[in-house]
Amino acid sequence: MREAVIEIKELYKSFGDNHVLRGVDLELYKGENLVVLGKSGSGKSVLIKILVQLLKQDSGYIKILGQDISKLDLKSLNKLRLRIGFAFQASALYDSMTVKENMEFPLTRNIKNLSRKEIDYKIERLLDSVGLPKTINQMPSELSGGQKKRIGVARTLILNPEIMFYDEPTAGLDPITCIDINNLINQVREEYKTSSIVITHDLTCAKDTGDRMAVLVEGQFKAVGSFGEVFEEATDPNIKSFYDYNFMR
Amino acid sequence: MEDNRPIISNKTDDFFRGLADAFAFVKRFFQEVWFPPYEFKEILRQCYEIGYRSLPLISLTGFIIGIVFTNQSRPSLAEFGATSWLPALISIAIVRALGPLVTALIASGKVGSSIGAEIGSMKVTEQIDAMEVSAINPFKYLVVTRTLATTFMIPVLVMYTDFVALIGAFLNVNQNELVSLSTFFVQVFEAISFLDVFSSVIKSLVFGFTIGIVGCYKGYNSTKGTEGVGKAANSAVVMSMFLIFIEELLALQIVNAIRYS
Numbered sequence: 001m002r003e004a005v006i007e008i009k010e011l012y013k014s015f016g017d018n019h020v021l022r023g024v025d026l027e028l029y030k031g032e033n034l035v036v037l038g039k040s041g042s043g044k045s046v047l048i049k050i051l052v053q054l055l056k057q058d059s060g061y062i063k064i065l066g067q068d069i070s071k072l073d074l075k076s077l078n079k080l081r082l083r084i085g086f087a088f089q090a091s092a093l094y095d096s097m098t099v100k101e102n103m104e105f106p107l108t109r110n111i112k113n114l115s116r117k118e119i120d121y122k123i124e125r126l127l128d129s130v131g132l133p134k135t136i137n138q139m140p141s142e143l144s145g146g147q148k149k150r151i152g153v154a155r156t157l158i159l160n161p162e163i164m165f166y167d168e169p170t171a172g173l174d175p176i177t178c179i180d181i182n183n184l185i186n187q188v189r190e191e192y193k194t195s196s197i198v199i200t201h202d203l204t205c206a207k208d209t210g211d212r213m214a215v216l217v218e219g220q221f222k223a224v225g226s227f228g229e230v231f232e233e234a235t236d237p238n239i240k241s242f243y244d245y246n247f248m249r
Numbered sequence: 250m251e252d253n254r255p256i257i258s259n260k261t262d263d264f265f266r267g268l269a270d271a272f273a274f275v276k277r278f279f280q281e282v283w284f285p286p287y288e289f290k291e292i293l294r295q296c297y298e299i300g301y302r303s304l305p306l307i308s309l310t311g312f313i314i315g316i317v318f319t320n321q322s323r324p325s326l327a328e329f330g331a332t333s334w335l336p337a338l339i340s341i342a343i344v345r346a347l348g349p350l351v352t353a354l355i356a357s358g359k360v361g362s363s364i365g366a367e368i369g370s371m372k373v374t375e376q377i378d379a380m381e382v383s384a385i386n387p388f389k390y391l392v393v394t395r396t397l398a399t400t401f402m403i404p405v406l407v408m409y410t411d412f413v414a415l416i417g418a419f420l421n422v423n424q425n426e427l428v429s430l431s432t433f434f435v436q437v438f439e440a441i442s443f444l445d446v447f448s449s450v451i452k453s454l455v456f457g458f459t460i461g462i463v464g465c466y467k468g469y470n471s472t473k474g475t476e477g478v479g480k481a482a483n484s485a486v487v488m489s490m491f492l493i494f495i496e497e498l499l500a501l502q503i504v505n506a507i508r509y510s
Contacts, residue, residue: 052382078384092379094371106383109286159383 002029004063005163005195006051011060013046020046022219024060028163028195033185035198035210037242042216044199045089048165051197052086053077065162082110085156085194089168091148093140099127099151100136107158126154129191130184146177153184157192164188164196170205182208203231203243215239274466278396281389288394295398299360300405310355311410314347315339315417323425332426336433337440339418344441345504348411349449350497353456356403357489361464364395365485368468369478377469392469396461403457404450411449448504455500456493463489 006028013021020043028034038044049055051062053069062069067080093102103123108114114122127133130150140148149169156164166185170178182205188194198209206213206227213230215223217238223230231243255262319339326332368391371377380387419433428436464485471481 049378054378054381081382081384084382086379086382088375088379090374092375094376094379095374096367106385109385110383156383 004028005030005065006197007061007063008051009061011047011050011062012058013043013050013055014058020219021050021057021060024216024219024221026214026221026224028197030195031189031193032211033189033196033198033209035200035206035213036216037201037203037206037213038216039201039242043219044201044216045167047216048086048167048197048199051165052081052084082159083162085153085159085161085164087149087153087156087164087166087169089171091140091152093143093148093151093155095140098137098139099132099143102140102151103127103155103158106155110159122158126157127151129157129187130154144177146173146180149173149181150184153188157188160192162194164192164194166196166198166200168200169198170200170202178202178205179208181205185209201242215242270470271466274392274469275462277388278393278462281386282393282397286389288390291390291394292397295395296402299356299398300402303356303359303402303406304409306355306359307352307406307410308413310351311348311413312417314351314410315343315414315419316421318342318347318414319418319421335422335426336418336428336436339422340415340437340440341445343411343414343418344445344449346497346501348414349407349453349456350493352407352410353403353453353460353493354490356399356406356457357460357463357493358486360399361460361485361489362482364399364461364464365468365471366478366482368392368395368465369471369481370475372469372471373474373477388469392462392465395465396458399461399464400454400457403460404453407449407453407456444504444508448500448507452496452500455496459492459496460489463492 004027006026008024008026011021011024012019024047026034036044036047046055050057051064051069057070064080065083067076069077069080072080093099094105097105100123103126104119107119107122123136124133127136130153132147132150132154135143135147135151140151143151153164153166153169164185169181169185173181185196185198186209189196196209198205200206210227212225213223213227214221215230215238217236222236223234223239231239234240234243319335322335322338322342323332326334326338368377371391377387377391380390415434415437419428419430422428422433423430467481467485467488471477473480
């Protein structure tokens with residue numbers, strides 16, 4: 001039986017009268033890439049923000065790496081957050097810092113007693129692995145969209161997370177760069193042995209990176225399974241139209 | 250069924266909710282400021298940004314205030330043949346009121362708006378969220394450091410403004426009344442008391458704190474994308490200027506009560 005690193009049961013979240021998540025159940029298994037698909041505003045990003053407690057759920061049970069997150073105090077939550085990497089949609093690089101400082105910032109604040117040599121080695125190794133060693137002294141404003149995404153991923157990897165969340169990793173990128181980002185997501189899984197949730201509405205990204213797909217429609221997962229199971233045999237009109245829009249335009 | 254009806258009216262409810270939020274924000278500052286990590290490097294960087302980078306504007310403004318105030322005061326004193334009192338009058342006006350007030354107003358325009366815009370843009374581009382998910386306390390790193398920096402730097406800037414304004418005033422008095430530098434400054438220091446300087450410093454600390462915390466609060470709570478960033482910067486200036494005038498009025502009452510008790 002596969003080990004679940006994330007278990008979500010009966011998760012509800014509303015913003016006023018807008019009921020975004022209406023009883024979500026989901027599991028992420030160790031070592032898998034799970035792609036969460038859905039239209040804009042369907043609550044995909046809300047879901048992963050709840051998982052790192054940037055947003056609080058209204059109700060529901062969430063267990064991550066064996067810990068019920070609703071029972072954690074801030075200190076324990078922060079310890080858990082260090083085991084989770086979050087790649088933001090707009091990269092969220094600190095724009096007053098260079099690439100090197102961006103990567104150093106979470107590292108030096110969370111791991112004490114690292115020597116200058118160790119810090120530099122970790123940064124250089126990660127920049128090499130995302131293919132951007134020459135950007136080390138550049139400011140985020142000097143980077144392209146794709147480069148920012150890669151640096152954003154590298155920054156989260158510096159703390160060696162066990163779980164990765166990717167929020168719309170290919171949004172706003174050209175098709176070639178999208179392929180690079182998809183390859184990077186797969187490469188991260190191979191090299192760092194992470195389990196990941198990829199939030200996207202890009203079916204090409206989903207197909208290239210996902211082991212399982214979960215389609216969020218009206219606040220619930222309407223279909224969960226492999227790409228073929230979910231889309232090629234789809235009967236639900238919402239899922240069918242989603243597939244048709246992406247591949248038959 | 251949830252009852253969404255306002256308690257008084259939507260606007261009044263929003264006002265009191267905003268007030269409660271602001272108090273909670275200030276309370277959080279005082280809870281977090283005492284505990285590590287202290288982020289000394291960031292505080293120093295902010296002191297440099299706030300203090301050193303404001304010097305050209307503060308210098309020019311202070312110098313002009315000294316000259317203009319001296320020029321404007323001269324005719325009234327001349328009517329009574331009391332132009333020899335100019336240094337005393339100017340020093341009291343500058344040290345007690347003009348220096349702190351003008352410096353604080355300029356800093357709220359320059360520093361308050363930049364803090365509001367910087368934190369606001371960090372908020373809308375999810376940089377603050379990125380800190381939080383990396384187990385870094387963004388309140389401590391952004392709000393506490395900037396508020397401490399403004400609280401420490403505004404009194405320094407006020408003293409500098411006082412000095413530059415007095416130099417401006419001296420040049421004017423020297424040209425017109427042929428008063429020497431030493432005579433001018435002897436009269437200046439004779440006119441001001443310890444209470445004047447002390448109250449000016451305390452007042453400046455309060456002004457600095459106000460500029461920092463308001464800028465941070467507005468930035469930290471900005472919403473609605475880039476439009477929200479502009480609004481945060483703008484309302485940081487308006488709100489901190491409004492509060493500075495109220496604080497000036499309160500400080501005047503308190504200092505006068507002490508002075509004449």
